[in-house]
Amino acid sequence: MDKNISFTLKVWRQNGPTAKGHFDTFEMKDIPGDTSFLEMLDILNEQLIEARQEPFVFDHDCREGICGMCSLYINGHPHGPATGATTCQLYMRRFKDGDVITVEPWRSAAFPVIKDCMVDRGAFDKIIQAGGYTTVRTGQPQDANAILIPKEDADEAMDCATCIGCGACVAACKNGSAMLFVSSKVSQLALLPQGRPEAAKRAKAMVMTMEELGFGNCTNTRACEAECPKNESIANIARLNREFISAKLAD
Ligand code: FES
Numbered sequence: 001m002d003k004n005i006s007f008t009l010k011v012w013r014q015n016g017p018t019a020k021g022h023f024d025t026f027e028m029k030d031i032p033g034d035t036s037f038l039e040m041l042d043i044l045n046e047q048l049i050e051a052r053q054e055p056f057v058f059d060h061d062c063r064e065g066i067c068g069m070c071s072l073y074i075n076g077h078p079h080g081p082a083t084g085a086t087t088c089q090l091y092m093r094r095f096k097d098g099d100v101i102t103v104e105p106w107r108s109a110a111f112p113v114i115k116d117c118m119v120d121r122g123a124f125d126k127i128i129q130a131g132g133y134t135t136v137r138t139g140q141p142q143d144a145n146a147i148l149i150p151k152e153d154a155d156e157a158m159d160c161a162t163c164i165g166c167g168a169c170v171a172a173c174k175n176g177s178a179m180l181f182v183s184s185k186v187s188q189l190a191l192l193p194q195g196r197p198e199a200a201k202r203a204k205a206m207v208m209t210m211e212e213l214g215f216g217n218c219t220n221t222r223a224c225e226a227e228c229p230k231n232e233s234i235a236n237i238a239r240l241n242r243e244f245i246s247a248k249l250a251d
Contacts, residue, residue, distance in 0.1 A: 002033025005092060007099040011056050017112035033093035038063060038070060040092055057116035063088040068164030072117055073104040078168035078227045086229045106171035110214045123213040124165050127182060130209035131202045134195055153191050160188035162230045169224035175216030180224040182206050183240035184232045190243055200247035207244050
């Protein structure tokens with residue numbers, strides 16, 4: 001049984017994208033160590049509602065590490081101190097009695113604050129939309145063995161597809177670059193034969209949309225890879241660069 005801890009919680013409050021923000025400080029008492037970070041914030045909000053104060057706004061949905069909605073910058077790290085885990089998979093046992101825990105939103109020009117620590121990540125949806133569709137021929141179902149895919153390629157494509165689009169890579173990057181996200185999404189299709197017909201068009205369109213939306217350039221600091229909750233590799237960025245350059249050459 002994890003022991004209870006008491007700590008100081010500082011949370012970022014901001015009324016909108018252009019409003020001035022500030023930290024509110026709360027003393028949290030006797031929180032069980034097996035409480036998840038989001039459950040701890042639920043406890044804070046219950047206390048605020050009981051005191052007739054405005055609850056703290058933060059994003060969340062599945063609370064199982066699969067939807068990519070939770071997006072808190074905790075003590076200087078996207079998703080907090082745990083590696084390979086999202087905010088919803090972080091438990092209070094990671095912290096010590098008497099700690100000061102600071103919670104901020106993803107800070108990026110491309111992710112404007114909606115309220116408090118909820119940011120608008122619609123820019124990622126626009127990049128995905130720019131990538132377009134994957135050709136799927138309809139008609140008679142094909143034999144399962146008609147398109148043979150080497151196991152290494154299938155495994156690598158699946159690793160790339162585990163990117164949940166949370167935006168931690170952008171939050172971690174001093175340039176606010178979205179290259180790890182875009183390269184993972186390009187790679188998950190480029191590695192499979194079904195993704196090849198539109199591969200060049202897809203890489204070009206997604207990179208250009210990323211640039212238009214105000215994301216920064218990649219300078220290979222590898223902060224994105226270090227902080228990604230799904231352990232996406234920057235080898236994907238090299239693949240995206242190759243796809244992009246060959247598409248430009250083909251033009
Ligand atoms: S709430 Fe879905 S990944 Fe955290």
